[in-house]
Amino acid sequence: xxxxxxxxxxxxxxxxxxxxxxIVVFPVSMLVLRAAHIxxxxxxxxxxxxxxxxxxxxxVWTSFVASSINVLFGFVVAWVNTRYQYPFKRxxxxxxxxxxxxxxxxxxxxxxxxFSPHGWLGKTIETTFGYQVAFRPLGIIVAMTFVGxxxxxxxxxxxxxxxxVEAEEAGASLGASKWQIFSKILFPSLLPATITGFTLAFARxxxxxxxxxxxxxxxxxxxxxxxxxxxxxLEQYDVVGAAALAAxxxxxxxxxxxxxxxxxxWYQRRFFEASSS
Amino acid sequence: xxxxxxxxxxxxxxxxxxxxxxxxxLNVSYDPTREFYKELxxxxxxxxxxxxxxxxxxxxxxGGSGKQARAVIDGLxxxxxxxxxxxxxxxxxxxxxxxxxxxxxxxxNNSSPFYSTIVFLVRKGNPKKIRDWSDLIxxxxxxxxxxxxxxxxxxxxxxAAWQSALDRTKSEAKANAYLKDLFKHVPVLDSGARGSTTxxxxxxxxxxxxxWENEALLLTLEKEKGQFELVYPPQSIRADIPVAVVEKNAxxxxxxxxxxxxxxxxxxxxxxxIGAKYYYRPKDKRVFDTFKQQFPAVKMIxxxxxxxxxxxxxxxxxxxxxxxxxxxxxx
Numbered sequence: 001x002x003x004x005x006x007x008x009x010x011x012x013x014x015x016x017x018x019x020x021x022x023i024v025v026f027p028v029s030m031l032v033l034r035a036a037h038i039x040x041x042x043x044x045x046x047x048x049x050x051x052x053x054x055x056x057x058x059x060v061w062t063s064f065v066a067s068s069i070n071v072l073f074g075f076v077v078a079w080v081n082t083r084y085q086y087p088f089k090r091x092x093x094x095x096x097x098x099x100x101x102x103x104x105x106x107x108x109x110x111x112x113x114x115f116s117p118h119g120w121l122g123k124t125i126e127t128t129f130g131y132q133v134a135f136r137p138l139g140i141i142v143a144m145t146f147v148g149x150x151x152x153x154x155x156x157x158x159x160x161x162x163x164x165v166e167a168e169e170a171g172a173s174l175g176a177s178k179w180q181i182f183s184k185i186l187f188p189s190l191l192p193a194t195i196t197g198f199t200l201a202f203a204r205x206x207x208x209x210x211x212x213x214x215x216x217x218x219x220x221x222x223x224x225x226x227x228x229x230x231x232x233x234l235e236q237y238d239v240v241g242a243a244a245l246a247a248x249x250x251x252x253x254x255x256x257x258x259x260x261x262x263x264x265x266w267y268q269r270r271f272f273e274a275s276s277s
Numbered sequence: 278x279x280x281x282x283x284x285x286x287x288x289x290x291x292x293x294x295x296x297x298x299x300x301x302x303l304n305v306s307y308d309p310t311r312e313f314y315k316e317l318x319x320x321x322x323x324x325x326x327x328x329x330x331x332x333x334x335x336x337x338x339x340g341g342s343g344k345q346a347r348a349v350i351d352g353l354x355x356x357x358x359x360x361x362x363x364x365x366x367x368x369x370x371x372x373x374x375x376x377x378x379x380x381x382x383x384x385x386n387n388s389s390p391f392y393s394t395i396v397f398l399v400r401k402g403n404p405k406k407i408r409d410w411s412d413l414i415x416x417x418x419x420x421x422x423x424x425x426x427x428x429x430x431x432x433x434x435x436x437a438a439w440q441s442a443l444d445r446t447k448s449e450a451k452a453n454a455y456l457k458d459l460f461k462h463v464p465v466l467d468s469g470a471r472g473s474t475t476x477x478x479x480x481x482x483x484x485x486x487x488x489w490e491n492e493a494l495l496l497t498l499e500k501e502k503g504q505f506e507l508v509y510p511p512q513s514i515r516a517d518i519p520v521a522v523v524e525k526n527a528x529x530x531x532x533x534x535x536x537x538x539x540x541x542x543x544x545x546x547x548x549x550x551i552g553a554k555y556y557y558r559p560k561d562k563r564v565f566d567t568f569k570q571q572f573p574a575v576k577m578i579x580x581x582x583x584x585x586x587x588x589x590x591x592x593x594x595x596x597x598x599x600x601x602x603x604x605x606x607x608x
């Protein structure tokens with residue numbers, strides 16, 4: 001038996017379960033209970049209304065695009081940050097965490113000011129590319145990208161640090177091309193972390209509210225996201241409808257996290273078996 | 278360690294005993310009343326101390342009217358509520374039974390010390406020549422108004438617009454068509470009144486902002502002097518600003534008497550004058566007359582006379598699948 005620093009398994013597991021129970025399971029089960037009162041027919045009416053369908057569709061695809069953007073650029077940022085030393089690295093490091101720290105409504109106001117048709121960036125983009133950013137789905141993507149930014153970077157960084165530079169050097173000395181080193185050595189070890197980062201960012205922005213209400217324009221059937229729809233149901237004292245929508249979003253997030261976890265387990269098993277055989 | 282805890286406990290009890298002649302009130306209000314109550318509360322405290330010898334501290338909570346009502350329903354211990362819509366207070370009475378359903382009969386003037394109305398805020402010089410509701414749907418005019426689904430106050434905007442169209446065209450179908458047309462001129466639906474004000478004044482979007490008179494007066498006379506003009510449409514809607522004691526909470530806290538006195542103070546000339554200073558129309562005739570040049574006469578309809586109260590208005594316009602939703606889902 002290994003001596004552990006902290007006392008007993010029983011105590012620590014007990015605390016874990018109590019903690020998760022009070023903070024996560026209890027409130028979530030209240031939501032499920034509320035939603036459970038709804039008959040299936042009601043559920044259908046709420047979910048299949050064109051406005052809801054549109055909001056869900058919009059939220060999912062903009063979240064997907066925003067998280068994909070974050071994967072692409074997050075990889076570059078994480079790479080630069082772990083492999084190179086450069087001046088003001090600490091400032092850049094702090095900037096990456098800023099979306100974590102900033103209240104999202106502040107972010108929303110700031111982004112809207114910058115990207116609105118009269119804002120400095122928004123005006124430039126509109127005159128050069130012909131796209132209006134704020135009050136369009138593009139604006140939602142911008143806000144979501146901002147909010148999800150740290151997730152990919154912060155999950156990739158420790159993994160990138162762990163990878164032995166020797167493995168790359170060995171590959172190079174055995175005559176592997178740069179592309180081969182990337183695809184055979186770096187990519188397989190980075191893939192799980194990348195997917196985790198993507199999922200975290202995706203699940204986070206799926207429910208994002210604070211920053212999006214300002215920049216999206218909130219037009220039904222155009223730029224209305226699910227979190228706003230939930231709020232507008234609550235504003236009409238329609239707790240049941242809000243609970244139904246919230247439950248659906250929760251199920252989507254939960255399934256997504258389960259699928260990703262399953263993939264991780266499968267991938268790790270395959271990867272380790274392949275490397276040990 | 279234990280000793281310190283005991284010490285703190287004893288100190289806590291002692292403190293409470295020492296300040297016995299002290300009452301605390303929680304006033305749960307909506308967003309734009311922040312400055313008003315900041316000025317009013319110390320004046321009421323002084324008045325109450327002089328009258329009874331008890332010093333009273335008033336705590337404020339501000340937020341969207343509907344959200345605040347829901348917080349009270351869910352257990353926020355408000356002694357008094359001062360919200361934007363009587364409908365929100367109705368919901369507290371109906372869903373949580375914290376006050377009688379006839380709360381509007383408990384204080385003068387349907388329990389509304391002030392009222393306001395809906396006006397247009399346009400850019401300086403009124404370049405698009407917006408004078409009436411029908412001007413809002415002229416080609417090229419962009420209108421800023423919050424979503425009536427999320428901002429309770431914005432429902433007044435919709436009702437006033439619709440009624441003006443009905444009176445002009447004498448046809449409900451045409452009024453519905455007008456409303457649909459109107460929202461085609463709305464490029465951004467903010468979730469609340471302050472959000473729309475920011476969109477219009479700070480982002481520079483839109484030609485006209487449909488907003489409360491008190492917000493518009495605050496902007497034209499103080500905050501953004503000289504940039505905007507206030508336009509009164511020939512007909513608007515009367516928005517009573519209701520207040521109520523949350524009787525069950527007040528009883529539990531032992532604050533029933535001071536809570537009632539606090540709200541009654543709003544109807545006294547002092548309270549009325551402070552309200553008028555913050556551009557709420559006072560119900561008191563004498564106070565109103567002193568501020569007459571600030572509040573021009575406007576023909577105002579009411580939700581009760583034209584729509585039969587909020588329940589009916591909501592069912593017809595704002596519930597899921599009702600008129601407002603149809604504007605966006607059927608094209």
